[in-house]
Amino acid sequence: MxxxxxxxxxxxxxxxxxxxxxxxxxxxxxSLRIPRILMYHSIRPMETATGRGEGIVTTPTQFAAQIDWLARHGARFVTVSQMAAATDRDHMVAVTFDDGYADNYRQAWPILQRYGAPATIYLAPEMSGIDPLTPAMIREMAAGGIEFGAHTLTHVHLPSTDNAVAEREIRQSRTAVQALTGQDCLSFAYPYGKLADRHVDMVRQAGFTTAVTTKKRILPWADVDPLRLPRLSMLGQMNRFEFWLTITRGRYRV
Structure with a gap:
């Protein structure tokens, strides 16, 4: 024995x-009192045995379960610009989506509306290879409380791009998003999360007040640079345990 x-x-x-x-x-x-910014991309059903998404694809079932968990644990859903402007950020959660997939309108928005949750969508208006949000979808969502930020025009890899082209991509993406929404565009997302100090300067000079990265950290607002904000990656292959680890630790894997 x-x-x-x-x-x-x-x-x-x-x-x-x-x-x-x-x-x-x-x-x-x-602590869940520390504000968090979550990063999603595409929200759509997947024909898999597990019913889970893959990579940057999260299923509507997963997304709904995650938003529900956050709501039940006291999340105060805000846009990135609302978080930046707040004086009390206790329990704030900003849900963000990169690129501008049409399924953000068809699949994610109804779930967000169910919980009264705004979000921020970062548009790359001339990005190829995706089924994009239409101008009509964008206008409807903007009128309904969704913030639209910019993500360069074509989703360019900034560090390997000529400075003049990078600056043009950043500035013109802000102009394009403002034309689509009829509202000011104050937040930016670095494509692929890749940036150098010069790109932060370009973003600042273009008139953005916040910018998000793909750094996976949970930090008090006083400890972050508003133009290099960390986000938590919400990957489609995550199960509920891995989602909990990401929300509480910043990432679920070593």
């Missing part, structure tokens, strides 16, 4: 070690 207990203990220890190696359980949980 003693050997059975020893073997069981060793087995449990190995299991815990394996979990610690794969997941960020060892990281201290961050």
């Amino acid at each position: 003693m050997w059975v207990a020893v073997v069981a203990g060793v087995g449990l220890g190995l299991l815990l070690a394996a979990l610690a190696a794969r997941y960020n359980l060892w990281r201290p949980a961050r």
Whole structure:
């Protein structure tokens, strides 16, 4: 019996070690009072055995469950610009979407409306290879409380782009988004999360007051640069445990 207990203990220890190696359980949980910015892309059904999304695709079922979890745990949903302008950011959560997929209107927005949750969508108005939001969808969502930010015109990789082209992509994307929404465009998202100091300067000079990255961190607002804001990646392959780890630790994998 003693050997059975020893073997069981060793087995449990190995299991815990394996979990610690794969997941960020060892990281201290961050208070839900600290504001968080979440990053999504496409929200659409997937024909998979698990019913989960893949990569940047999150299913409507996953998305609804995640928004519901946040709402039940006291989230105050805001846009990125609302978060920046607030004096009390306790429990604030900004839901963001990159690129401007039409399924943000068809699939995500009804779920957000159910919870009275605004969001921020970063448009790359001339991006190819996606089914984009139409001008009519954008106007309707903007009138309904969705903030539209800019994501360059064509989703260009800024660090490998000539400075003159990069500056033009940043400035003209703001102008294009404002023309589509009829509203001011104050927030920017760096494509691929890639940037250099010169791009931060370009974003500032273009008139943006906030900009988001893909850095996976949970930090008090006083500790972040408004033009280099971290976001938590909401990947479609995440299960509910991995989502919880991401929300509480910043990322679910080591």
